[in-house]
Amino acid sequence: MVEDGPRPGSSDDRNHDAAPITTPRSSIIGPEFKASAWVGLIANANSGVGAGRDRVARLVRALKRKGLECRVAWSPADRLVMVDQASRSPSCRCLVAVGGDGTVSALINEHPTVPICVLPAGTENLFARHFGLSRHPEEAAETIAHGRAISLDLGAANDRRFALMAGIGFDAEIVTRHHLARVGHSQRVRPTSRVAYVEPVLRASFEYEFPTLTVRVEDPEPAEVFSGSIAFVFNLPSYALGLPIAPTAREDDGLLDLVVFRDPGPLAALHYLWLIFRGLHLDRPGVWHRRVRRVSVSSDVSIPVQLDGDPGGSINPSAPTPWTAQVLPRAVTLLVPASYSNSMLVS
Template identity: 40%
Template sequence: MTGPVRDDRRRIAIATNPYGGAPSHRRPAEALAAALARRGLEPHVFWERRKRRAALADPDLGRSWRCAVAVGGDGTVADVINEMPPGLPLAVLPAGNENLFARALGSPADPETLAAAILAGRTRRIDLGRAGRRLFSLMVGIGFDAEVAHRVARRRRGPGSFRPVGRWRYLLPILGALRRLPPGPVEVQADGVRARGAHCLVFNLPHYACALPLAGDARPDDGLLDWIVLERPGRLALARYSLAVLRSAHLGRPDVRHGRARHLRIVGGPLAPVQLDGDPAGFTPVEIEVLADALAVIVP
């Protein structure tokens, strides 16, 4: 944690969820912009993805802007982290379904509280992960959950693709993934340790969807990524793993491998789907590494 630092830069880039065009999804960003303006700062709200990307890609942003703010859920946070230049602090106003990043870092949901934190300028440095060329802050999934993410993304590209994705919209993709489980196995090499199984998860933060503590001891500032391999394939095994997770007993099972690493290489046969922070990210093989202290997050 770093204390408040004097910062005369007044411009704030506010990045919104491009799927959140309804008034109820615009209000948090508008309320934050008003709160920042009352404090003498200069908020700039980007509603469209194209304009947001162009603004955040400006290499001068880190020198002339105070911070970027992601208004939305974990998908919006992931996009902004990948689009903004290194060195620019990030603030988050949670407005999504899960808000795992905001929960873990204590980002306030109240626009006035967040505006005060941005003005104060106190930050916490955290690690990021990199898989291929893309950064992630939460997790990587290889196997069943990645297949679900791929199916959700395909549905979003169809009719109604610019509507928000609520939890209920995961039902059909989950059922489809259960009918056709991804091919396996997945082979993991983690700092010299080898593991093999049906599914693999890699965590920077401790919680999974629905705030399930799959990697309860994971820390975002330890310079390591926590990995879990579920060895057994099949629907029955998935059900048993799910019940064990609900009891926080999954890491004690003999068919679950887990550890910590700075670098992982994951291959799957023939091709296993990959997700990063809940969004599809191609297929295996994938190289994953931790980037220590890569991001400054504004905290209350």
Template identity: 35%
Template structure:
């Protein structure tokens, strides 16, 4: 098997030693490995697009941002695999992927294939989620130096700072043709958020749809109730949170408002989100 491994050396503070064990396990399993270290955001996409032959599988070695960069360069017919070593690994948690190098390599070589349909935000793929409002402000304003030093705690600091902005902007979200107003929204492919917290029990990576969570009430107390509910896995039970399944979503707002996908900034509104025509084959453990 020919495998291309894309490694983000800044993901989670860098995990070079674990990467070496992972590559060695792949090679001991009979794989021929091409290894590439990314240098900047978007580098993985550019590198993969320039390859004439990517191999049978491309491995994203990093976090959700690295996976997002990789999935936008993976060509049709090439499988995607993950070696989760980043700050946040929401997709890896969703797929129950192991973190140990030898076990992760075994999934790449011997695991089964799960077809996942990526969503497109203004034409760019994402596999985990997109967000506007509070969710996007947190990602947009996170301190990148602090992220490298303290990991997820950098997001927690940004979350606290952005609480005071919630409710200032009203968004128009059109869900499969139905216009709705809200003060924040998360469009999710899977159940988890921020690593281990359940955002939506209705979302399903295997289903050809996204789950749209609309936060329809203003006020900091309402937002704090939502955050508390997230810790308990009860977000969809909060009065004022609407959860809708959709195939096409558009989002608009007055002014210049950021969007995030898979934990990284992804430009500004307006946003058009739709499902890609064909699924991507992702390597996962045997049940």
């Protein structure tokens, strides 16, 4: 059920001093909105270490003080209903993902037609950090009410969208193992932390076989084919721990950044990691970096894929067509702080 305000049992504003509701000033994406304007919150109570529920309650209070009512969706079914409601409602200011990068991914895969924003409450929060979006609900409310709107490219991997990156091979194996441990026998996703990645990294290092990938750039010019063991397709230059794998990737250039690592094995992966930390990997033989619109990946065996840090299926050798990723130019509008500088501001 889509709810008005926080879920029962979460923090409310019974002990909060009442503040006058004022009509906010106009923002760059349209005229002044009325007190009846509303914001949809796509919430994940289990993001990160379980901070989602408290952040939702604080954000609801902060938005109410700015004259914006809130509707909260806690489940995938509610999220689908809310995105549909927003597309039909001229009074919807935006939809806000309250959670980590997985919550952002879930929202963009509902194909929202209104602007989105993010209140980060996850483990890495790569998307939010890239755009300078604050973890503090009060600052997030200011961005929602008075922020600027920018148009972003997205990537599409077969039928799923991604905002950050797609990873094929070793890193996707780690993501898949971490996800399975996080879900467990209960099939309920539990909160996580960076420490929870240690065991999946160690197990994958000993057990993953690093099969060969065939990567084809499918742009009209130039046509290229690479053979490697690990591949990434970046939309944003953000990766876990701040690793600069594709530091020149941009969210507004109509292109994706392809990075392919040739040599297989855990020792080669460790060597590549050292080069990435030092910012030297793109100059090394056996590492290829291309800026592309469309790329396909195939293999003789099944290989895992991750999208924005969550399992994204696999490269299926028996599929009638290869796995593909392509850019979706200006596919979504994002509210960012008023101080944010970007050439793709929406007038």
